[in-house]
Amino acid sequence: MRTLALPLTLLPLLVLPASAAEDSRQPVAMPAMMQEHMRASMRDHLLALGEIQAALAAGQYDAAAEIAERRLGMTSLDAHGARHVAGFMPEGMQATGTAIHHAASRFAVTAQEAAVTGDLARALGGLAEVTQQCVACHAAYRLLPSP
Numbered sequence: 001m002r003t004l005a006l007p008l009t010l011l012p013l014l015v016l017p018a019s020a021a022e023d024s025r026q027p028v029a030m031p032a033m034m035q036e037h038m039r040a041s042m043r044d045h046l047l048a049l050g051e052i053q054a055a056l057a058a059g060q061y062d063a064a065a066e067i068a069e070r071r072l073g074m075t076s077l078d079a080h081g082a083r084h085v086a087g088f089m090p091e092g093m094q095a096t097g098t099a100i101h102h103a104a105s106r107f108a109v110t111a112q113e114a115a116v117t118g119d120l121a122r123a124l125g126g127l128a129e130v131t132q133q134c135v136a137c138h139a140a141y142r143l144l145p146s147p
C-alpha cells in the first residue's frame with residue numbers, strides 16, 4: 001500500500017495536460033515575420049531529427065552526420081538566419097540556441113566516428129544531448145503572439 005501511495009498522488013500530474021498548469025514560460029516578443037521564420041525553421045529542426053533517426057536506424061552514419069551539421073549544427077546558423085532572429089531573444093534563450101548548434105556539431109563528429117566504429121549507442125547519446133536542448137528551450141520560452 002505504501003509503495004502505491006506515492007505513484008497515485010503523482011498520477012494527476014501525469015494526466016493533466018500541460019496547458020492546465022500555470023504557464024511559466026517566459027514570453028518572447030518579435031515581429032510577426034520573424035516568428036513565422038522561426039517557426040518554419042523549428043519545423044525543419046523536427047524534420048531533421050526524424051531524418052537523423054532514420055539514417056542511424058539504417059546504419060547510414062555519414063548521412064546522419066551531414067543532416068545534423070547542415071540543418072542543426074554550426075553550419076546551419078546562416079542558412080536559417082539564426083543570427084538575425086537571435087537579436088530578439090533574451091540572453092538565456094540565445095545560450096540554449098548556441099548550445100544546440102554546438103551539440104549538433106558534436107553529434108555530427110560522433111556519428112562520423114560511428115561510421116568507423118559502429119558505436120550506435122554513443123551516437124544515440126550524442127543525439128539525446130541535441131534533443132535535451134530542444135526540450136530546455138521549449139520549457140523556458142514561448143513566443144508572444146504578435147498583434
Ligand code: HEC
Pocket residue numbers: 039040042043045046047049072093094096097100130131133134135137138141142143144
Ligand atoms: C533557443 C530556443 C529553442 C530551441 C533550441 C528549439 N526551439 Fe523549437 N521553439 C522555440 C519556441 C520559443 C517556439 C514557439 C513556442 C510557442 O510559443 O508556440 C518553438 C516552436 C517549435 C515548434 C512548433 C513550430 C510551429 O509551427 O509552431 C517545433 C516543431 C519545434 N519548436 C521543434 C524544435 C526542435 C525539434 C528543436 C531541437 C532540434 C527545437 N525546436 C529547438 C524555441 C526553441
